[in-house]
Amino acid sequence: MDDGEREQALLTALTTEHFVLQTSRSATVTESVGRATVFLSMLSAALIGLGFVSSNAAFVGPYLGAVLPTLMITGLLTFLRLVQDMVENELDLARIQRIRAYYQHRLAAEHDFFADAVQSEGTMRASWAAVGSAPGRAQMLLTTAAMVGAVNALLAGLSVTLLAGLAGLSSGFAIGVGTVLALLAFATQVAYINRASISEPR
Template sequence: MTDEQPTPAAAEDRAALLSALVTEHFVLQSAASSTIGESGSRASIYLATLSSGLVAIGFSSSNPDILAGLAFTIFPTVFILGCFTVVRLIDTSIANVVALNRIELIRRYYSHLHPLAKQYFAPDDSTEAGTLGVRYRARSVLFTAASMVAVVNAVVGGAGLTVILSIGTTFPAGVGVALGVVAGVVVLGLGLAYQVRRFAPLLSASRSTPADG
């Protein structure tokens, strides 16, 4: 018994679907690439701003009045910029993972187009390999660009608070350092907690995605 041949209308619909998926695949690849480029640019802007501010503070260290003015201006500005940068880096990271997940769905469709296609488009075990060989878990948020900037920004916040307290108050140096350390740890914890909360739905969806049979 021969296989039933698709009708011309069905074949045309299948060709249209394949064309749409190829176009979507290209769009998703472009979107994923743009998120990486934006992440690098934003992180570079933040680090360049921080570096310039620290250089300015270093040059003014011999003049207490100028040092105080710069410290009260640069540290809060860089810290706020860092907070904005972390939020946007989380956005771009999520957009990148979503794009890769959608590309993986399209690749799974490609794997069923021909008996030989599966070895080229589908992982051997998608439950273990994850998306293109990367398995996203809760601890994965520790290794993102957002986490990198969050760590640096937490140090900036803690150090800035210590410097400002040392210059603008009569607190002992030890108290200022202790408050700076506590503030830095709190800022880092809040940043990581926010990132985990943003990634939680994405990680849950990734774990619930069934493997190909």
């Protein structure tokens, strides 16, 4: 196989890989939306159920005791999978940018069709530039995982507030403890997202 045939074979392989990576990115986005939708649907159904049982105070405690742990476990598992999807998406995007950089170097020449894929700052910055964003920890707050993490934090804070109230503590103290725990839970999940992300911090 001469150099021309080898380069043509490589280009064919890269084109196929590019398509596969784009398909993989679409799959991760679809899965993320699906998982988040299922979790939020469960939360919505739980709130509707609470509306039905709230007319009888005797049912509220057992209902919340059954529903809140279920929602928190489901929310945590959903959050962890969404973080995995986010990382997979970042990896796919970085690999696509490497292929596009090859297109720019070998094929585009003086044209700038794929110029955004060739940046001195690194592959991940080029990847973020391709979707119109700058890499940074604040961007992690806009992910689906962070949204579910916020809901998880609220559920954790609510659970602690209810437990503190049942323990006979004052309403103000119970709400304060629940608020602090919710903030800590959210901060912990955001920190986990940042550690898992392969993006370069600003």
